Amino acid sequence: MPQKEVWEREYKNPKLVTKFSEPQPFIRKFAKYIRKEKSWNFQDLQVLDLGSGVGRNSNYFAHKGARVVGIEISATAVHVAKLRAHEQGLEVKYVCGNFGGELPYEDKNFQIVLDVTSSNSLTDAERKVYLQEVCRVLDTEGIFFVRGLLKDGDKNVKKLLEQYPGSEKDTYKMPKMGLEERVFTRKDFEDLYGVFFKIIKFEKNSSYSVFDGVPYKRNFFIAYLEKK
Numbered sequence: 001m002p003q004k005e006v007w008e009r010e011y012k013n014p015k016l017v018t019k020f021s022e023p024q025p026f027i028r029k030f031a032k033y034i035r036k037e038k039s040w041n042f043q044d045l046q047v048l049d050l051g052s053g054v055g056r057n058s059n060y061f062a063h064k065g066a067r068v069v070g071i072e073i074s075a076t077a078v079h080v081a082k083l084r085a086h087e088q089g090l091e092v093k094y095v096c097g098n099f100g101g102e103l104p105y106e107d108k109n110f111q112i113v114l115d116v117t118s119s120n121s122l123t124d125a126e127r128k129v130y131l132q133e134v135c136r137v138l139d140t141e142g143i144f145f146v147r148g149l150l151k152d153g154d155k156n157v158k159k160l161l162e163q164y165p166g167s168e169k170d171t172y173k174m175p176k177m178g179l180e181e182r183v184f185t186r187k188d189f190e191d192l193y194g195v196f197f198k199i200i201k202f203e204k205n206s207s208y209s210v211f212d213g214v215p216y217k218r219n220f221f222i223a224y225l226e227k228k
C-alpha cells in the first residue's frame, strides 16, 4: 500500500470503481447542510477532495462555486477528472499524489476536506499521518466529511475478513482486484478519529457495491467531523 498499482489497474479496467460523474445523494445532503445549517457560501470555500477519483465530488463543489483541489493516486483517474472538468467548463486543481503522506498545503487552508470512501486502503502508519495532516490543513471552523466501510452488522465483511484476511487489523484483501481495505466498528472510528476531531454526526448507510458485475450489500458510515 498505498496500492498505487492496484488503483491504476482498476481505472484502466474498472471492476469496482464507478464511472459515474454525478455525486451520490449523501454528498448532495452534505452540500445542503453546508448551505442551510452552516450558512456558508460556496464561493468562499476551499475544498480538498482526498482520493478524488474521476472527479464527481470535486466537480460538483466546483460547479457550486468553491475552489477545489483533488488529490488522487491514479494518473488515469486524474486524466479523466481533468477532462470532465474541462468539458463542464470548471476549474479544479487535480493533483496526482498520495494523501497518506505530508500534504503540500498551508495550515488551515481548507474549510472542507472530503474523504469519500478513499482512505480505506491506507496502512495504519499512513492513516496516522493522514489524520494529523487533515487536522493541520483544516480551518478552525472547517468540516471533515468521511465516508468509510462499517464493520458493524455487515455479513459480507465478516466473510471477507475470514476468507481473505489482510496484513493489518480489520483488513481483507479483495479477491481478484488485490486491494486491501480497512473496515471500522463505530467504536474504533471514534477512538482513532476522536483524537483529533469532534464527531458531530455519524450515521449508517447501506448500499450496494458492484464488484466484477456482482452487487454486494455493504454497510458504510458517514461522519461529519470538526477540529477539537
Ligand SMILES: C[S@@+](CC[C@H](N)C(=O)[O-])C[C@H]1O[C@@H](n2cnc3c(N)ncnc32)[C@H](O)[C@@H]1O
Binding pocket: 002, 007, 017, 050, 051, 052, 053, 054, 055, 056, 057, 071, 072, 073, 074, 077, 097, 098, 099, 100, 115, 116, 117, 118, 119, 121, 122
Ligand atoms: C472508492 S474510490 C472513491 C473515489 C471518489 N472519492 C468518489 O467518491 O467517487 C477511492 C479513490 O481513492 C484513491 N486513493 C486511494 N488511496 C489513495 C491515496 N493514498 N492517495 C491518493 N488517492 C488514493 C483511489 O485511487 C480511488 O480513486
